[in-house]
Amino acid sequence: MASAAVCSPKQQQRQEEEKDGGVVKIGRVDDVQELQRACVDDVPERYVRDGDDRPGGANVCAHAEIPVIDAGELRRGGGDVDELEKLRRACQEWGFFQVVNHGIDGELLDEMERLSREFFMLPLEEKERYPMAPGGIQGYGHAFVFSEDQKLDWCNMLALGVSPAFIRQPKLWPTTPADFTDTLERYSAEVRALCHRLLEHIAETLGLAPGTFAGMFGDAVQAVRMNFYPPCPRPDLVLGLSSHSDGSAVTVLQQDAARAGLQVLRHGAWVPVHPVPHALVVNLGDSLEVLTNGRYKSVEHRAVTNGEQDRLSIVTFYAPAYDVELGPLPELVADGEACRYRRFKHGEYSRHYVTSKLEGKKTLDFAKIN
Numbered sequence: 001m002a003s004a005a006v007c008s009p010k011q012q013q014r015q016e017e018e019k020d021g022g023v024v025k026i027g028r029v030d031d032v033q034e035l036q037r038a039c040v041d042d043v044p045e046r047y048v049r050d051g052d053d054r055p056g057g058a059n060v061c062a063h064a065e066i067p068v069i070d071a072g073e074l075r076r077g078g079g080d081v082d083e084l085e086k087l088r089r090a091c092q093e094w095g096f097f098q099v100v101n102h103g104i105d106g107e108l109l110d111e112m113e114r115l116s117r118e119f120f121m122l123p124l125e126e127k128e129r130y131p132m133a134p135g136g137i138q139g140y141g142h143a144f145v146f147s148e149d150q151k152l153d154w155c156n157m158l159a160l161g162v163s164p165a166f167i168r169q170p171k172l173w174p175t176t177p178a179d180f181t182d183t184l185e186r187y188s189a190e191v192r193a194l195c196h197r198l199l200e201h202i203a204e205t206l207g208l209a210p211g212t213f214a215g216m217f218g219d220a221v222q223a224v225r226m227n228f229y230p231p232c233p234r235p236d237l238v239l240g241l242s243s244h245s246d247g248s249a250v251t252v253l254q255q256d257a258a259r260a261g262l263q264v265l266r267h268g269a270w271v272p273v274h275p276v277p278h279a280l281v282v283n284l285g286d287s288l289e290v291l292t293n294g295r296y297k298s299v300e301h302r303a304v305t306n307g308e309q310d311r312l313s314i315v316t317f318y319a320p321a322y323d324v325e326l327g328p329l330p331e332l333v334a335d336g337e338a339c340r341y342r343r344f345k346h347g348e349y350s351r352h353y354v355t356s357k358l359e360g361k362k363t364l365d366f367a368k369i370n
């Protein structure tokens with residue numbers, strides 16, 4: 001097993017810092033790009049998954065494809081009925097789809113990808129100027145690690161709160177590359193507008209007025225996470241990102257045009273998402289599952305790595321404001337149908353989500369009525 005000492009003194013010190021009055025001990029967490037640079041030909045034990053949790057095997061369904069939705073068709077003259085029906089089925093049957101003609105300039109997507117890659121290629125000391133605290137969720141490092149015996153993902157992350165302003169931690173926004181911040185601002189404004197449009201169409205598929213979600217979400221929370229997966233010497237043993245559903249209402253994911261890695265759980269099998277150039281992957285998060293009383297479900301997904309190529313994903317999470325009370329919308333609970341989720345403030349759920357490890361859809365038990 002690799003024993004290269006790639007954990008910098010700064011990281012080691014951080015691993016026992018205090019958080020919220022308690023000490024979060026996460027043990028040794030290596031920077032995976034440094035592990036990979038050290039040319040190890042095996043991976044440390046903390047990355048090695050138990051049998052069922054490993055990427056390969058019989059439960060990968062290579063022939064299925066998540067639906068592709070043409071947002072241009074949805075916008076055209078009041079909305080194309082067939083495309084809207086396609087979207088409804090995508091939401092109901094998959095919880096995941098790729099969207100083309102989404103209205104965001106391809107050059108902006110390319111620029112965001114280029115600058116994010118440039119950031120991850122910086123020396124570790126430079127990236128550590130934006131440290132994610134143990135148990136924290138913003139900055140450079142590893143989110144969702146809360147104990148010393150937890151398995152680790154083969155991934156480095158840069159996570160940033162974007163909106164509203166009070167969730168921003170400006171000190172964690174990289175000043176190198178020089179254009180990173182400006183580009184992320186422009187990118188985030190475009191993705192936010194796309195989330196608005198998507199939620200309008202999703203409302204329509206449910207028979208609701210298009211402005212229903214915008215009307216209730218208030219000053220919606222928007223955060224971005226860049227996940228960088230370096231090549232892994234044992235992609236058969238590790239996960240890039242553990243299986244989870246997103247705590248958002250909708251998530252918009254940008255990925256490299258030629259590097260697959262995202263997998264979606266459907267009927268018990270993992271379906272790989274094949275990148276479509278300049279398409280964006282959209283998935284429904286836990287908030288929409290609650291609001292629709294489970295008619296639309298958030299869906300488990302994970303990322304796998306490969307031995308030759310690195311991979312980058314740029315992921316935007318869009319969710320209701322923290323003080324918004326969530327619960328099934330009365331219009332979506334049919335007469336005699338049980339309410340499957342309780343009412344709670346989104347902020348309570350968000351706190352629960354970011355203090356729990358990624359473990360399938362377990363986090364949503366918080367809201368379920370048995």
Ligand SMILES: O=C(O)CCC(=O)C(=O)O
Pocket residue numbers: 225227241246253255261262263301302303312313315
């Ligand atoms: O990298 C990917 O494809 C998955 C990322 C993801 O699911 C997330 O960041 O929540």
Ligand SMILES: [Fe+2]
Pocket residue numbers: 244245246251301
């Ligand atoms: Fe996700």
